[in-house]
Amino acid sequence: MAPALLLEQAFNGVQFGMMLFLLAVGVTLIFGIMNVINLAHGSMFMLGSYFLMQWIDWTNSYAAGVVLALLGIGVLSLLLERTIIRPLYRHGHLDQVLATFGLVLFFNELVVVLWGRDPLYIAIPSILSGQVRLFEGAAYPAYRLAITAVAALVGVALYFVIAKTRLGMLIRAGAEKRLVVEMMGVDISRIYMLIFALGGVLAGLAGMMTGPLLAVHPGMGEPILVLTLVVVIIGGVGSIRGALIASLLVGVLDTFGRVLLPVVFGTGTGNALSNMTVYILMAAILLWRPRGLFPSHAG
Amino acid sequence: MYGRLCIATFAAAALWSGGAGAQELRLGLLTALSGQLSVAGAEQKRGFDIAVEQLGGKIGGLTTEIIVADDKGDPGEAAQAANRLIDRDKVQIVTGLPFSHTMMASVRPLLNGGAFVVGANAGPSTLAGEGCHPNLFVSSFHNDQWDIAVGEYMSAKGHKRAYFMGMDYQAGWEHTKAAIRGFKGEKVAEVYTPIKQLDFSAELTQLRAANPDAVYVFYFASSAVAFARQYAQAGLLGRIPLYSMGAFSDPTLFPAQGDSVLGVVMSESWNHQLDNPANKRFVEAYRAKFNRDPTGFAARQYDAVMLIDSAVRAVKGNLTDQDALRAAFRKADYQSVRGKFRFNTNHFPIQDITVEEVAKNEKGQLYSKLIGVAINDQMDPDYQKCKMPK
Numbered sequence: 001m002a003p004a005l006l007l008e009q010a011f012n013g014v015q016f017g018m019m020l021f022l023l024a025v026g027v028t029l030i031f032g033i034m035n036v037i038n039l040a041h042g043s044m045f046m047l048g049s050y051f052l053m054q055w056i057d058w059t060n061s062y063a064a065g066v067v068l069a070l071l072g073i074g075v076l077s078l079l080l081e082r083t084i085i086r087p088l089y090r091h092g093h094l095d096q097v098l099a100t101f102g103l104v105l106f107f108n109e110l111v112v113v114l115w116g117r118d119p120l121y122i123a124i125p126s127i128l129s130g131q132v133r134l135f136e137g138a139a140y141p142a143y144r145l146a147i148t149a150v151a152a153l154v155g156v157a158l159y160f161v162i163a164k165t166r167l168g169m170l171i172r173a174g175a176e177k178r179l180v181v182e183m184m185g186v187d188i189s190r191i192y193m194l195i196f197a198l199g200g201v202l203a204g205l206a207g208m209m210t211g212p213l214l215a216v217h218p219g220m221g222e223p224i225l226v227l228t229l230v231v232v233i234i235g236g237v238g239s240i241r242g243a244l245i246a247s248l249l250v251g252v253l254d255t256f257g258r259v260l261l262p263v264v265f266g267t268g269t270g271n272a273l274s275n276m277t278v279y280i281l282m283a284a285i286l287l288w289r290p291r292g293l294f295p296s297h298a299g
Numbered sequence: 300m301y302g303r304l305c306i307a308t309f310a311a312a313a314l315w316s317g318g319a320g321a322q323e324l325r326l327g328l329l330t331a332l333s334g335q336l337s338v339a340g341a342e343q344k345r346g347f348d349i350a351v352e353q354l355g356g357k358i359g360g361l362t363t364e365i366i367v368a369d370d371k372g373d374p375g376e377a378a379q380a381a382n383r384l385i386d387r388d389k390v391q392i393v394t395g396l397p398f399s400h401t402m403m404a405s406v407r408p409l410l411n412g413g414a415f416v417v418g419a420n421a422g423p424s425t426l427a428g429e430g431c432h433p434n435l436f437v438s439s440f441h442n443d444q445w446d447i448a449v450g451e452y453m454s455a456k457g458h459k460r461a462y463f464m465g466m467d468y469q470a471g472w473e474h475t476k477a478a479i480r481g482f483k484g485e486k487v488a489e490v491y492t493p494i495k496q497l498d499f500s501a502e503l504t505q506l507r508a509a510n511p512d513a514v515y516v517f518y519f520a521s522s523a524v525a526f527a528r529q530y531a532q533a534g535l536l537g538r539i540p541l542y543s544m545g546a547f548s549d550p551t552l553f554p555a556q557g558d559s560v561l562g563v564v565m566s567e568s569w570n571h572q573l574d575n576p577a578n579k580r581f582v583e584a585y586r587a588k589f590n591r592d593p594t595g596f597a598a599r600q601y602d603a604v605m606l607i608d609s610a611v612r613a614v615k616g617n618l619t620d621q622d623a624l625r626a627a628f629r630k631a632d633y634q635s636v637r638g639k640f641r642f643n644t645n646h647f648p649i650q651d652i653t654v655e656e657v658a659k660n661e662k663g664q665l666y667s668k669l670i671g672v673a674i675n676d677q678m679d680p681d682y683q684k685c686k687m688p689k
Contacts, residue, residue, distance in 0.1 A: 005508050012500040108333075117337050119524045119555040124532070131534045139507075141532040144500065213532070214497040215524035215555055219335055223495045255501045262490065271467055271491055 017251020026199020032238020042221025048207025077200030236292030359611020450481020
């Protein structure tokens with residue numbers, strides 16, 4: 001394969017990886033720090049898309065749509081934390097899985113009731129609708145470049161918050177030793193609320209950015225949630241660095257697997273294998289490091 | 300104790316009367332009403348409802364009990380729903396069955412349970428060949444029918460090198476391979492993607508690098524929306540002509556696909572512009588109710604109900620005489636929205652295959668413009684493999 005083509009596929013892999021990263025941050029923090037398994041994370045992804053579509057429709061402005069949709073997801077996340085998630089802290093993981101799976105079903109049906117079953121449309125802002133000539137012969141969609149850049153910026157900002165601020169210090173401490181943080185007199189429930197809302201907003205942002213690429217439809221969050229859980233397991237629960245590295249690993253590996261394996265092994269076997277690559281990677285990493293690449297010491 | 304006995308007696312009486320009431324039709328509609336593929340199932344339901352309305356709720360002149368079952372677009376759910384239709388609901392005829400993979404899972408339980416099955420969309424090749432069954436009628440199409448035509452059409456348009464892509468399941472393989480068979484030029488690549496995949500960045504990068512003259516794809520519902528938009532975003536729309544089959548772009552998907560499907564050429568066995576009285580009646584009723592053009596899913600389901608109506612009417616509502624009912628189905632003595640229609644010996648259609656193009660009308664709205672008939676009276680390639688018992 002030509003080097004230019006390889007490079008372009010690498011871009012595709014990184015773009016996919018960064019979307020996974022935005023989702024994985026929330027899952028890994030919510031599980032690592034709050035010890036809550038939240039399957040409804042995929043619903044925030046889906047609702048991000050729907051909110052954006054609706055706000056653009058009402059305001060006729062992409063920028064306003066993004067801001068209002070993010071606010072909407074944030075408020076919804078806070079409400080969810082307050083009403084559904086908080087009573088679950090003292091319950092086991094099975095109860096959490098059942099309750100949050102119930103939320104998934106609820107939101108899917110809600111979306112059908114409000115917007116119908118047919119896939120819907122989010123227009124790409126016109127300045128991003130063209131292609132960018134990366135190098136000779138590769139016209140890359142401008143929109144994909146833009147969302148990769150946004151995701152990277154969010155990653156950097158997140159790193160800054162976690163590494164350099166007092167809040168970040170509390171989050172890190174919470175991930176390592178939750179009890180000690182509480183004993184130091186920190187109101188951990190406020191940190192929980194913040195983390196849950198942050199996770200929801202990032203998932204919603206991923207949904208908003210992916211919506212114009214894919215189809216906006218009920219249940220669009222589930223397939224990506226499964227991959228997100230894989231990313232979190234590979235990266236090590238509770239670790240943002242782990243989530244970043246695992247996301248990029250999964251994104252790039254999945255992309256190249258889909259392209260190269262059918263060439264090497266023929267269509268049938270190659271396709272079967274390319275569907276498995278990510279899970280083989282997960283199994284291999286778990287054999288080598290049973291708690292993921294960067295395990296935190298919580299729980 | 301006495302009360303329970305009473306309830307049991309009443310229940311038994313109710314069951315008995317349900318089973319023996321020969322002058323009532325128990326009709327099952329098995330389709331996908333939830334899940335990623337439910338866009339198609341919801342359309343089938345709309346076509347079904349219009350047909351039932353036009354027949355005044357009495358199919359074949361009989362009081363009709365309609366049981367709607369959701370297969371969720373999933374083979375496991377489809378098999379369960381099929382068993383419920385037989386065991387609990389005691390249906391005599393089942394229609395719907397929108398997708399090949401769910402149909403393969405549900406058709407045996409239904410036929411073994413003694414029901415007649417009228418497939419209104421999917422047309423898997425196995426059921427047309429060795430797997431044919433005296434009580435199975437597929438009134439829609441054989442998976443290969445449309446795509447042989449579009450493959451030939453691509454050759455006729457002078458394309459020499461074509462790139463083929465489809466969804467990685469039975470219908471995807473059959474439709475795509477049929478297009479390859481119809482196409483006379485060079486096959487550059489044959490790529491299959493998982494049913495649930497919606498991001499085609501890697502595949503589109505490969506496609507652009509291969510630089511073919513034309514592209515054929517088999518995608519429908521959400522995946523067709525995602526593919527079309529990403530094809531346009533990659534700058535390929537208008538540069539490399541895109542071909543597909545009718546479900547790739549239709550009025551349920553136009554709002555989400557927008558201009559990204561303009562100029563896509565597709566093969567079908569029906570178009571809303573087909574000029575015959577049955578089609579006019581259907582299209583007008585649909586437009587009046589839903590305020591847009593119908594899709595092929597709705598048209599085929601409407602047609603299937605009209606076929607069932609004709610067969611039940613022909614046997615004067617006597618559903619216990621299965622041989623007579625089968626003979627009536629074989630005749631297909633009804634006005635199809637496709638115009639000409641008859642069944643082959645394997646109970647799959649012999650029909651005209653049309654070609655259509657997504658275009659804009661004077662109001663700037665997308666519609667499927669009928670280009671013409673590509674193949675007249677097309678038979679499927681498998682009918683000789685079917686040893687239909689007399």
